[in-house]
Amino acid sequence: MRLATVRTTAGTRAALQHDGAWVLLQATDAGELIARDGWREEALAAVAADAERLPLEGAELAAPILRPGKIVCCGLNYHDHIVETGREVPEYPTLFAKFADTLTGPNDGIEVGGDSQKVDWEAELAVVIGAPVRRASRAEAEAAILGYTVSNDVSYRDWQSRTLQWFQGKAWDATTPIGPVVVTADEISPRDGLEIRCLVDDEVVQLSNTRELVFDAADLVAYVSQFTRLAPGDIVLTGTPGGVGLGRSPQRFLRDGEVLTTSIEGIGTLVNRVSISNGGDAA
């Protein structure tokens, strides 16, 4: 199944991709949908009942999960990105949090309204939780994963490096695009290898494979669940591969008007134009 949240004139709606169309479901977003028991049957019943449809092309999508209760992010989790930051392969995942309103839609503009001169990209596989998880084994964690989506953990490197804690460089409102769809775990397997790539305008800046993850989706969900309960709609960002602007020589950050294109094989593509109104870029 491929789930999304569609913007309509009457507000947002959860939607299931089916037969070249979005079948609109009775929920304001995919997050509200998947928190309900029997949502799969409900979605299939909507298809069978010929529920309202929108064409795939031209539909405007929001973040599939609009109000996740928790977003946990992992850093330093691709072998190639660890190499470029000059670090060792870690024994434990490096984790931090974002807020729900840090997220933005898969085609929304990213407005840099602060004073950052070092806005950087981080293409990431995002894991969506489908069932409550607490102190889970790897197998239990795997079973609680609803599916996967694409994200870009856009980071303000100057703010990120002001102190020891990265959070303030990574929690700017509406700067983390996510989507376009959540693909359920029965359809794809990041462990088997999905190509992940990020482009700035036409230039491929990141190109890797989810096979390169140090801690895979089930590892991360199991680990996080040791200290905090996860619930349907919660999101785990799994970290970014090599090729970020900070790791290049010379360093290279986003400029006003550039378009960030983030994609993962078998899931889809985010396209986000960056607006920088603070007069600066660090080119």
Place this chain on the structure above:
Amino acid sequence: MRLATVRTTAGTRAALQHDGAWVLLQATDAGELIARDGWREEALAAVAADAERLPLEGAELAAPILRPGKIVCCGLNYHDHIVETGREVPEYPTLFAKFADTLTGPNDGIEVGGDSQKVDWEAELAVVIGAPVRRASRAEAEAAILGYTVSNDVSYRDWQSRTLQWFQGKAWDATTPIGPVVVTADEISPRDGLEIRCLVDDEVVQLSNTRELVFDAADLVAYVSQFTRLAPGDIVLTGTPGGVGLGRSPQRFLRDGEVLTTSIEGIGTLVNRVSISNGGDAA
């Protein structure tokens, strides 16, 4: 005004301290109450209308804000704590996040169910937001502060130091007690100096004053609001003074059955018994 959330047999209720009693208000917690326009008039009307009361003594309190949308925490923010960690006075606040369910009530037990052997205390002043704030000046931030409460940012030092990011040592479910009341900003001024102390059983382990804060409440709210909107009920933890177990020589962590008592002058006291069922302590 002194606001709390009282546990009753019919669920939690927001309450206003008045004339030696809790006056019960029409909201499930103080967070729901203060998100409403006109809540002050509503609370005073309940007092005048002789609404249901509970005696102060014996009432069981929950965290005053049960579901804050955002909790932002500051580290390294007391001159004396900075000295004990061997660091310099910072130019910027060091920030990280907690989840709503990391909080627990002012007299609840703290159950250490994981494998941590280094559970430490961090008495903190907590700021409660009363109005929407975005990219605020210091004066605007000050005006958006509803009031203050007491918290203890209980930290699992072994997990905290596993990686560069502290989050995983500070986001264990139900380990951050908060309360007992939110005292509105017209009644107290941390900038003018409130004594803050933490005891482990009968031993005073932290004793400082909010005058020692490097970044005060208004500084922190203004700073955080540069990157993320704050809303009524959001909470900012302002960091802990010197005297944590990690900073002692020899180091000293919490043991099963010890009682943590955290108080701030003019606000109140948290009393939390620690249960450590993993067989260990690092005494």
